[in-house]
Amino acid sequence: MLALENVDIFHGRIHAVRRVSLHVDPGEIVALIGANGAGKTTLLGAISGLVRVGGGRILHKGDAIQTLSPDAVVRRGISQVPERRLVFGPLSVEDNLLLGAYTRRGRARKADVAADREAVYDMFPVLRDRKKQAAGTLSGGEQQMLAIGRALMARPSALLLDEPGMGLAPAVCKEIFRHIVKLRDERGLTVLLVEQNAKSALAVSDRGYVLETGRILLQGPSEELLANRDVQRAYLGRERDAL
Amino acid sequence: MFAAAAQYLVSGLTVGATYGLTGLGFTMIFNTTGIINFAQGEFVMLGGMMSVFFRTWLGLDLFSAILLAVAVTALVGAAMERLTIRPIQGSSPINLVIATIGVSILIRGAAMLLWGKDTFSLPPFGGTAPIPLFGAAVQPQSLWALAITLALLTALKLFFSASIHGKAMLACACNRKAAHLMGISVARMSLFSFALSAFTGAVGGAILAPITMTSYDVGMMLGLKGFAACILGGLGNPFGAAVGGLLIGIMESFGAGYVSSAYKDAFAFVVLLLLLFVRPSGLFGKSGAERV
Ligand SMILES: Nc1ncnc2c1ncn2[C@@H]1O[C@H](COP(=O)(O)OP(=O)(O)O)[C@@H](O)[C@H]1O
Ligand SMILES: [Mg+2]
Numbered sequence: 363m364l365a366l367e368n369v370d371i372f373h374g375r376i377h378a379v380r381r382v383s384l385h386v387d388p389g390e391i392v393a394l395i396g397a398n399g400a401g402k403t404t405l406l407g408a409i410s411g412l413v414r415v416g417g418g419r420i421l422h423k424g425d426a427i428q429t430l431s432p433d434a435v436v437r438r439g440i441s442q443v444p445e446r447r448l449v450f451g452p453l454s455v456e457d458n459l460l461l462g463a464y465t466r467r468g469r470a471r472k473a474d475v476a477a478d479r480e481a482v483y484d485m486f487p488v489l490r491d492r493k494k495q496a497a498g499t500l501s502g503g504e505q506q507m508l509a510i511g512r513a514l515m516a517r518p519s520a521l522l523l524d525e526p527g528m529g530l531a532p533a534v535c536k537e538i539f540r541h542i543v544k545l546r547d548e549r550g551l552t553v554l555l556v557e558q559n560a561k562s563a564l565a566v567s568d569r570g571y572v573l574e575t576g577r578i579l580l581q582g583p584s585e586e587l588l589a590n591r592d593v594q595r596a597y598l599g600r601e602r603d604a605l
Numbered sequence: 606m607f608a609a610a611a612q613y614l615v616s617g618l619t620v621g622a623t624y625g626l627t628g629l630g631f632t633m634i635f636n637t638t639g640i641i642n643f644a645q646g647e648f649v650m651l652g653g654m655m656s657v658f659f660r661t662w663l664g665l666d667l668f669s670a671i672l673l674a675v676a677v678t679a680l681v682g683a684a685m686e687r688l689t690i691r692p693i694q695g696s697s698p699i700n701l702v703i704a705t706i707g708v709s710i711l712i713r714g715a716a717m718l719l720w721g722k723d724t725f726s727l728p729p730f731g732g733t734a735p736i737p738l739f740g741a742a743v744q745p746q747s748l749w750a751l752a753i754t755l756a757l758l759t760a761l762k763l764f765f766s767a768s769i770h771g772k773a774m775l776a777c778a779c780n781r782k783a784a785h786l787m788g789i790s791v792a793r794m795s796l797f798s799f800a801l802s803a804f805t806g807a808v809g810g811a812i813l814a815p816i817t818m819t820s821y822d823v824g825m826m827l828g829l830k831g832f833a834a835c836i837l838g839g840l841g842n843p844f845g846a847a848v849g850g851l852l853i854g855i856m857e858s859f860g861a862g863y864v865s866s867a868y869k870d871a872f873a874f875v876v877l878l879l880l881l882f883v884r885p886s887g888l889f890g891k892s893g894a895e896r897v
Contacts, residue, residue, distance in 0.1 A: 450776050
């Protein structure tokens with residue numbers, strides 16, 4: 363479905379991602395774990411066409427996509443829920459969702475877009491209650507729901523999520539993760555889940571990769587990573603607070 | 606007494622309509638790209654001067670000349686974005702603003718070479734017989750100016766609130782990264798905002814040309830007044846910019862009428878400075894000015 367082959371990415375002189383290879387199979391939830399500054403956001407940016415790779419290839423359904431523009435990537439069915447949610451604050455909840463379907467303008471019927479919007483409201487009823495409200499007035503958890511709903515409006519087959527649990531209360535975080543699993547189970551959505559919080563990400567994912575200063579350090583089924591002593595030492599338990 | 610006041614009000618509103626349209630142009634580019642475009646006044650100048658040029662030199666009728674002038678100015682705006690803003694995209698805002706100042710000097714220079722330093726005028730759009738209104742003699746051109754401004758405002762309001770493209774432009778202003786991730790072509794929106802602002806400014810220039818004379822160098826002062834209009838209305842607020850322009854026009858007109866026309870250009874700026882001391886976010890801006 364989605365694969366990175368020996369990807370290198372530079373920010374000026376900073377070698378942010380070093381020869382990273384990973385793959386996400388259809389219907390899988392794959393976690394990408396790493397501390398702050400490991401290169402996770404940079405990597406998602408490259409998949410979405412926001413950042414150019416310095417080397418290597420990004421494959422989607424067998425095609426190289428590393429040179430595509432962001433809108434072409436969205437049109438191919440890969441949507442991203444960015445770090446810190448980045449909702450359009452002054453615009454209404456409804457307009458935010460509408461803009462999520464921007465690439466479908468002219469192609470999709472208005473009724474289909476409206477139906478998808480209702481589906482998002484069914485998934486997150488609090489958004490329906492606040493649909494006329496400016497997105498910036500929502501709570502952090504609600505903004506995260508909106509950011510996910512907005513990404514779904516493009517009808518993606520693959521969803522990239524950048525630290526969806528950041529800054530949320532544990533209960534809200536759990537709720538968000540529950541919805542991510544549900545999206546995979548019910549719609550067959552393929553998910554690449556980026557998190558610093560290894561425990562909750564590995565709890566819902568099938569496989570995981572651990573990224574450290576731009577390199578893949580470990581990979582494997584999520585249970586194995588959860589049980590791995592290096593992972594436990596670095597990303598779980600006592601020392602997690604130090605991250 | 607009352608008749609004089611009515612007269613000042615009408616002439617203030619008429620000139621203010623152009624200030625408002627200029628301010629609106631600033632707002633649209635600022636909202637989409639975060640840039641203050643100091644060539645905005647030159648778009649207004651081009652709207653007036655090219656209307657004159659197309660009418661007298663190409664022999665077009667007034668209406669076609671204005672349409673063509675407005676269209677060409679929109680192209681100039683698009684070319685400006687493509688040739689000067691896009692290549693240095695991503696550099697600091699101050700560099701981009703300085704680039705727009707460079708463009709304004711270039712346009713003014715080119716206009717002077719093309720059309721010389723003479724002043725020109727356009728005939729009024731229709732009717733010359735003054736219409737009596739509350740004791741004032743209203744020139745039909747004033748009504749044209751106000752009606753066209755109102756129509757343009759309504760159209761733009763609809764565009765931003767009801768069309769997906771208008772909303773996409775607003776989205777670029779909120780957050781460029783998120784706009785990219787929605788598949789919005791931020792580069793195209795930036796180009797479009799320059800064309801639309803140039804268009805709006807040119808309309809302002811064309812409606813003003815029959816009332817005040819126009820020449821190659823009117824853009825500087827019109828640009829400053831338009832900028833004052835959008836600061837007055839709260840930077841980033843299109844409705845505020847339009848109202849700000851009308852207010853500045855009225856202040857100027859009353860100031861010139863009751864105090865002295867020698868200080869006409871100063872009144873607006875004095876009032877603006879006073880307001881900024883009291884309410885830095887402008888009349889209609891949210892206080893706290895969270896915009897960057
Ligand atoms: N736009 C940028 N310009 C320069 N350096 C950057 C930029 N974005 C990220 N970096 C650097 O690249 C590295 C990886 O950052 P990032 O991808 O944001 O990591 P993460 O998302 O894992 O926290 C860091 O060293 C960061 O400082
Ligand atoms: Mg990050």
